[in-house]
Every structure is written in structure tokens, then in C-alpha cells.
Amino acid sequence: MTAPSAATVSWSPADRAAHGRNARARAPRSGHGDFGTAPDRPDVIDVLARQSATRLPELVPIRYGRMLESPFRFYRGAAAVMAADLGPLPRTGLDVQLCGDAHLLNFRLLASPERRLVFDINDFDETFPGPFEWDVKRLAASLVIAGRANGFPVGRQDEAVLRCVRAYRERMREFARMRTLDVWYAQDDADRLRRLLASALDKEGRRRTARATARARTRTHMRAFAKLTTLTPQGRRITADPPLIMPLRDLEAGAPAEQEDRYLQSLLEQYARTLPSERRHLLRHYRLVDVARKVVGVGSVGTRCWILLLLGRDDDDPLLLQAKEAQKSVLAPYTDGERYDNQGNRVVAGQRLMQTTSDIFLGWTHVIGLDGLGRDFYVRQLLDWKGIARPETMDPALLDLFGQVCGASLxxxxxxxxxxxxxxxxxxxxxxxxxxxxxxxxxxxDRNERDFAALGEAARTGRVEAADL
Structure with a gap:
């Protein structure tokens, strides 16, 4: 029997269940607790340096500086390191669309197109088909790393992982009994999460949860618009904050204005072709007025990320888009998943497969830059009702609950x-x-802490350059 796929949808539930049980011979369930460094494990600094080689050299020190802030920040930036560690392990062969970077900070509150808050995975830069357990293991390790940062005892760290994985297993068993369309329509809205958390939290915990939900509703595109733009004699423009936010007009000061204008219009027009017709119609109501390069996250630092400011009726009718460079997934060398000609398309396809509701402006493009080189991007709205967890403020009980919610959502x-x-x-x-x-x-x-120390040593000896920004 081969793995169930579009070609084997005629399998009975009994055959599918048998296929799942047979996978225990390839990867015994108890064996997932084993982890040891492979003898030929690549040097962690070499892994990071290979990624950095394709990034903007002036931003790479910022990436290393952010990774050196803490073991958890290092973990966020080291998805490629973990992919190399997971690749040689026994695998179930039960493939799904993987997030590829399923740590706990990549689960958050998001706005659905119907303007409802939902809880879902947010980051898909590394999405790729592969064995389901890889995402579960990355999420589990992030809980321990977060628990250690908060000084929790080992027993409480283990309990958070145990509850998270149990929630994943029990939710998956629920889906196994559901009709196919019911699985596809299932979602975790904010009201469901609030009820779940309220049943297990004390009064202070419920108050904090309600406050976090309310805060997410304030993180709108209008708030980003007020924060990121300024009214100038030339009209509304993105505010420079070098080196974290650099308007294109400053980056490409030597380029002829008409060449710059062609570049911007090409980016937008090619992206628009990947949108459904009704979204293209909506986008035509806006005009592009400014673009800036923005430094985002930890693992993404050094890749090209653009903020696009578009205006509709007037200067108070904005649309802020983020065009983020999409490179090959760190999982690609270790799996046999479908290869895409455009990595932005890969990110968008994976996001649409995994998320219950995606941004209405989600799309992709390929752009020839002013340097003459072509690059893939995916595009989405910037900062639209996003509620972000703060694990450093969580007590053991809240980390347990958040882990359960993440496990069920995964x-x-x-x-x-x-x-x-x-x-x-x-x-x-x-x-x-x-x-x-x-x-x-x-x-x-433990491995992550040793790798974190290795990066610190590389910075101290000058092997890499790290900047505090």
C-alpha cells in the first residue's frame, strides 16, 4: 500500500487506519522520544552562513544579533538547523502540508475576511509537504525552551509538552470521525478559545485573555498606517527608520525615477495577476504611492521584505501590503514534496491548505529588481488584527493551556x-x-542551547558579525 493521496481516495476507512497502524513499524511511537546528534551533523554556523549568503549582507548582522538575544530567539531563527536534525530521523511517512516552523509564537489571533477573530498558524515561509511529526516536534521543543526561559521546573516543562501533544492526538481522532467537508470547514474562533480558557483559568487569567483579544482587534491596518507613514509635501509617504525601515527612494537614490516607477508597477501588476478576479477589481481602486524595505522577525531578517503603501479615495483610505521574499523551504532537501517554480506560490499554496481563512490580498509575484536579478515574493496585508502571544509573561498553567490550544490548532x-x-x-x-x-x-x-552558545562564540571570535537592533 502507498500513502493515501488524491490517487487513493477510494480506500476504505479501515484501509486508511491499517495504513496508519502499519507506520508504527517504520517509526515506533515511543521512538519519537529519541534524539541524538548525527555523526555527520553539519556545523551550525555553516548552516546559518549558507542561508545568509542569499540575503542582504548589510542586514545579516541584525539577524545574528536578534538570534543572540536568548535561546528562544535563536530557536526562532534556526528552522534550517532543526530541519537538518529532523531529516535523518525515522519518519512515519504520514505526510501533511507542514508549517515548517511551528513554534508557539507562530500561532496567533488573526482576522478572517468576515472580520472575525480566529486562532491559527501565521507563518508559512518554510511550508512544505512532509511527515506530520516534524511540526509536532518543533512545537513541543518550543514549549520546553519557553518554559526554561521562564525558570519553570523540568516537570512543568514536560507537562506543557504532554498536554500539547495530547491535544493534538485527541483533536486528530475527532477529525478522523468527521466528514471531509466538516474537517475543511472546522476553525478555532476567538469565542471558542475564550470559553475553553475560561473553564481552566482563574479570574486574573480570564481578564488577561479578554484584554489580549481586545488588543488584537486594535492592531488594524489603520494603526499601522498611523505608525508607519507621514504626510509630506509630496503626499502620504512611509516614514524612514534606518536600517529597519528604508524607503526605496533612499535605497535607490541613484536610479532614474522612471526606472524606479517601472519596478514598482511591475511588482504590483504581476502580483495582481495571482489574485481572483474580484480581488483584482478591488485592488484597482488603489494607487501605489510608496515602497520601503522593512526588517521583520528573526529568521527572516536579511531576506527582502517590502512595505507597499497604496491609497484609495484619499490620504485617509490606505491599503498597506507586505511583499516578502520567498526562498526555498528549509525542509525541501529532506522531503520529496512538490517543487514549485515560484517560491511565493509555494508559500501561498501551503497557507491556503493549512489556514481556515486567509487574507483576501494573499498572492505572489516574481520581480526583476533594479539590480537585474529576479526574486520570488508573496504578498499579504500588513498587520490586520493580529494578536501575538507573550510566553515570557505566562505562568506554568497558562503555558500549559496555550500549548493545548496550539496542539489542537496544528x-x-x-x-x-x-x-x-x-x-x-x-x-x-x-x-x-x-x-x-x-x-x-x-x-x-539542550541541543538548541549548545547551538546558541556556538553562535555566541562565533560572534565573540569574529567568525560572524552581530548587531544590536
């Missing part, structure tokens, strides 16, 4: 693209898989 994302019947059968009704993951997460957190 199961929903995986069930959309994978086979929930086979995955649920592999996981089973017992807790053998659950109990293995804390061992993996602790071992990987």
Missing part, C-alpha cells in the same frame, strides 16, 4: 491536507506518542 491544519484517519490510527487511543515527546523536546532544547 491538528486541524494537518487534517486539512493529510489523512486524519491514518494519522489518528497511528497515534492510537493511548498516550505512548504523548509520553515520548517530552523526552525529545528536552533533548532538543
Amino acid at each position: 491538528a486541524r491544519a494537518h487534517a486539512r491536507s493529510g489523512d486524519p484517519v491514518a494519522i489518528a490510527a497511528y497515534l492510537g487511543g493511548g498516550d505512548r506518542f504523548d509520553r515520548a515527546l517530552p523526552h525529545f523536546a528536552q533533548a532538543y532544547a
Whole structure:
């Protein structure tokens, strides 16, 4: 039997379940607790340097500086390092569309097109098909790393992982019993999460949850517009904040104005072709007035990321888009998933597979820059109702609950693209898989701390340059 796919949808539920149970021979559930560094493991600084070689050299020191702030910040920037560690491990062969960077800060509140708050995965730069357990392991390790940063005892760290993985397993078993369309339509809206958290939190915890939800509703494009732009004699323009925000007019001061204008229009026009016709119609109501390069996140620092300011009726009718460079997924060398000619298309396709509702302006493009080189981008709205977790403020109980919510949400994302019947059968009704993951997460957190120290040593000896920004 081969893995269930579009070509094998005629399999009965019993055959699919048998396929899942048979995967235990390839990758025993208890074996997922094992992690040891491979003898031929690549040098961590070399892995990071290979990524940096394709990035803007003047921004690479900012990337290293952010990664050196803490082991958790290092972990956020080291998805390529973990991909190289996961690749050689025994795998189930039960493939899904992976997030590829499923740490706990990549789960957050987002706005649906219907203007409702939903909880979902947010970052898909590394999305790629692969074995479901890779995302689960990256999420599990992030809980231990966050727990260590907060000084939680090992037992509480392990409990957070155990509850997270149990939530994943139990939610997947629910999806295995559901009709296909019901799986596809399932979502985690803010009201459902609030009820779940309220049942387990004390009064202060409920107050903090309500405040976080309200705060997410204020993080609109209008707030970003007020923060990021200024009214100038030439009209509304993006405010420079070098080196983190650099308007294109400053970056390309030597380029002829008409060449710059052609570049901007090319970017927008090619992106618009990837939108459905009604979204293209909506986009035509706006005109592009300014573009700036922005430094974002940790792992993405050094890739090209543009803010596009468009205006509609007047200067108080903005649309802020973010065009982010899409490079090859760090998972690609270790899987046999579909290859895309355009990496922006890969990101958008993966996001649409995993998210219940995606940004109405989500699309992709390929642009020939003023330097003559072509690059892939994906485009979405900038800062639209995003509520971001703050693990450093969580006590053990809240970290437990947040981990459970993330685990359940990840199961929903995986069930959309994978086979929930086979995955649920592999996981089973017992807790053998659950109990293995804390061992993996602790071992990987140890590895992460050693890699963090190695980057610190490389910065001290001059092997890499790190900047505080």
C-alpha cells in the first residue's frame, strides 16, 4: 500500500487506519522520544552562513544579533538547523502540508475576511509537504525552551509538552470521525478559545485573555498606517527608520525615477495577476504611492521584505501590503514534496491548505529588481488584527493551556491536507506518542542551547558579525 493521496481516495476507512497502524513499524511511537546528534551533523554556523549568503549582507548582522538575544530567539531563527536534525530521523511517512516552523509564537489571533477573530498558524515561509511529526516536534521543543526561559521546573516543562501533544492526538481522532467537508470547514474562533480558557483559568487569567483579544482587534491596518507613514509635501509617504525601515527612494537614490516607477508597477501588476478576479477589481481602486524595505522577525531578517503603501479615495483610505521574499523551504532537501517554480506560490499554496481563512490580498509575484536579478515574493496585508502571544509573561498553567490550544490548532491544519484517519490510527487511543515527546523536546532544547552558545562564540571570535537592533 502507498500513502493515501488524491490517487487513493477510494480506500476504505479501515484501509486508511491499517495504513496508519502499519507506520508504527517504520517509526515506533515511543521512538519519537529519541534524539541524538548525527555523526555527520553539519556545523551550525555553516548552516546559518549558507542561508545568509542569499540575503542582504548589510542586514545579516541584525539577524545574528536578534538570534543572540536568548535561546528562544535563536530557536526562532534556526528552522534550517532543526530541519537538518529532523531529516535523518525515522519518519512515519504520514505526510501533511507542514508549517515548517511551528513554534508557539507562530500561532496567533488573526482576522478572517468576515472580520472575525480566529486562532491559527501565521507563518508559512518554510511550508512544505512532509511527515506530520516534524511540526509536532518543533512545537513541543518550543514549549520546553519557553518554559526554561521562564525558570519553570523540568516537570512543568514536560507537562506543557504532554498536554500539547495530547491535544493534538485527541483533536486528530475527532477529525478522523468527521466528514471531509466538516474537517475543511472546522476553525478555532476567538469565542471558542475564550470559553475553553475560561473553564481552566482563574479570574486574573480570564481578564488577561479578554484584554489580549481586545488588543488584537486594535492592531488594524489603520494603526499601522498611523505608525508607519507621514504626510509630506509630496503626499502620504512611509516614514524612514534606518536600517529597519528604508524607503526605496533612499535605497535607490541613484536610479532614474522612471526606472524606479517601472519596478514598482511591475511588482504590483504581476502580483495582481495571482489574485481572483474580484480581488483584482478591488485592488484597482488603489494607487501605489510608496515602497520601503522593512526588517521583520528573526529568521527572516536579511531576506527582502517590502512595505507597499497604496491609497484609495484619499490620504485617509490606505491599503498597506507586505511583499516578502520567498526562498526555498528549509525542509525541501529532506522531503520529496512538490517543487514549485515560484517560491511565493509555494508559500501561498501551503497557507491556503493549512489556514481556515486567509487574507483576501494573499498572492505572489516574481520581480526583476533594479539590480537585474529576479526574486520570488508573496504578498499579504500588513498587520490586520493580529494578536501575538507573550510566553515570557505566562505562568506554568497558562503555558500549559496555550500549548493545548496550539496542539489542537496544528491538528486541524494537518487534517486539512493529510489523512486524519491514518494519522489518528497511528497515534492510537493511548498516550505512548504523548509520553515520548517530552523526552525529545528536552533533548532538543539542550541541543538548541549548545547551538546558541556556538553562535555566541562565533560572534565573540569574529567568525560572524552581530548587531544590536
